[in-house]
Amino acid sequence: MGAQKAPPPSGDVALDVRDLRMRYGTKDVLTGVSFTAHRGEVLALLGPNGAGKTTTIEILEGFRMRSAGEISVLGEDPAHAGEAWRARLGVVLQSWRDHSRWRVRELLGYLARFYAPYATADVVRPWDVDELMDVVGLTEHARAKVQTLSGGQRRRLDVAIGIVGRPELVFLDEPTAGFDPHARREFHDLVHRLADFENTTVLLTTHDLDEAEKLADRILVLDGGTIVANGSADQLARELTTQAEVRWTSDGRRHVHAVTEGDPTRFVRELVTNDLGVTELEVRRASLEDTYMSLVHRAEADQPDRSAGPALTGPSEQTEEVQS
Ligand SMILES: Nc1ncnc2c1ncn2[C@@H]1O[C@H](COP(=O)(O)OP(=O)(O)OP(=O)(O)O)[C@@H](O)[C@H]1O
Numbered sequence: 001m002g003a004q005k006a007p008p009p010s011g012d013v014a015l016d017v018r019d020l021r022m023r024y025g026t027k028d029v030l031t032g033v034s035f036t037a038h039r040g041e042v043l044a045l046l047g048p049n050g051a052g053k054t055t056t057i058e059i060l061e062g063f064r065m066r067s068a069g070e071i072s073v074l075g076e077d078p079a080h081a082g083e084a085w086r087a088r089l090g091v092v093l094q095s096w097r098d099h100s101r102w103r104v105r106e107l108l109g110y111l112a113r114f115y116a117p118y119a120t121a122d123v124v125r126p127w128d129v130d131e132l133m134d135v136v137g138l139t140e141h142a143r144a145k146v147q148t149l150s151g152g153q154r155r156r157l158d159v160a161i162g163i164v165g166r167p168e169l170v171f172l173d174e175p176t177a178g179f180d181p182h183a184r185r186e187f188h189d190l191v192h193r194l195a196d197f198e199n200t201t202v203l204l205t206t207h208d209l210d211e212a213e214k215l216a217d218r219i220l221v222l223d224g225g226t227i228v229a230n231g232s233a234d235q236l237a238r239e240l241t242t243q244a245e246v247r248w249t250s251d252g253r254r255h256v257h258a259v260t261e262g263d264p265t266r267f268v269r270e271l272v273t274n275d276l277g278v279t280e281l282e283v284r285r286a287s288l289e290d291t292y293m294s295l296v297h298r299a300e301a302d303q304p305d306r307s308a309g310p311a312l313t314g315p316s317e318q319t320e321e322v323q324s
Contacts, residue, residue: 012039014169014201020069022055029055031225040199042191044206044216048296051222053205057171061091074169087118090167092158092175100147104138108164115165125166136160137186151178172204191215209288221295229295236291249280257319
């Protein structure tokens with residue numbers, strides 16, 4: 001993960017997106033998206049359904065023309081880049097449903113050959129197919145027809161197809177949808193391996209906040225057409241309005257108090273000193289999910305500060321009575 005990595009050199013930019021805009025008909029979906037990714041970084045793009053994550057990724061992949069904005073992907077504009085550039089990218093779309101009669105090893109071997117002319121002194125292309133099947137956990141299905149694979153196995157194959165050319169940059173659109181916990185863990189190991197050992201840059205979309213927290217060096221939250229937060233999971237949680245929530249019961253009523261600054265211990269000490277009837281006391285730290293929900297709610301409320309990233313101040317501290 002990024003926390004252990006040395007900071008990347010500033011010139012080592014794999015993705016540079018400035019003021020990206022996209023309009024479908026009369027509907028503005030992206031109204032000014034800006035971010036960068038350095039080589040070897042793993043970025044998770046989060047956002048509610050319909051926020052424009054797939055649209056953003058498709059524009060960066062060169063599959064969709066943008067309405068406006070400046071984009072550099074591995075040093076080129078995807079709207080005009082050629083085959084040699086495409087060979088340096090890996091793409092895993094939301095769902096592939098073709099190649100059903102091919103056998104796994106045969107299909108990977110066939111696709112791998114297209115990348116051989118794009119090998120360079122620095123990057124051996126393509127990936128050795130047997131090694132790749134081992135890496136994605138498909139060795140025992142090497143001879144299976146694609147149509148007989150389970151959903152999770154099919155997704156592993158999608159990932160293998162996406163990385164068979166040893167891409168420098170991989171786009172993964174909801175890569176682990178349908179994975180069981182074991183497959184998910186293995187996939188996370190694979191992404192870490194790509195980033196840490198191959199220096200691959202990864203941009204993935206997910207609705208799984210736990211996954212974003214485990215995988216990403218940086219999390220981008222897209223909502224209301226712009227990036228409303230950009231930072232590590234820890235940074236986002238620290239910048240969250242509510243640092244911790246204290247819940248307790250007193251006189252048969254449940255209470256909640258948001259501690260917005262400092263250590264919640266002080267509040268707890270005062271509480272139990274002043275109220276000897278306190279029971280069922282809980283202190284809950286803000287999770288990434290809390291951060292995310294707070295950001296998305298703020299964007300939906302269309303507050304003017306949203307494009308500046310997460311606010312550093314939040315609601316005033318107050319105690320509420322809640323339903324138990
Ligand atoms: N080809 C298209 N023509 C018109 N509108 C489109 C088109 N593709 C997407 N949209 C609209 O653009 C918006 C963003 O869609 P997009 O698929 O990029 O969102 P998303 O964040 O990936 O959503 P999800 O999390 O549901 O996958 C949606 O309102 C969608 O209906």
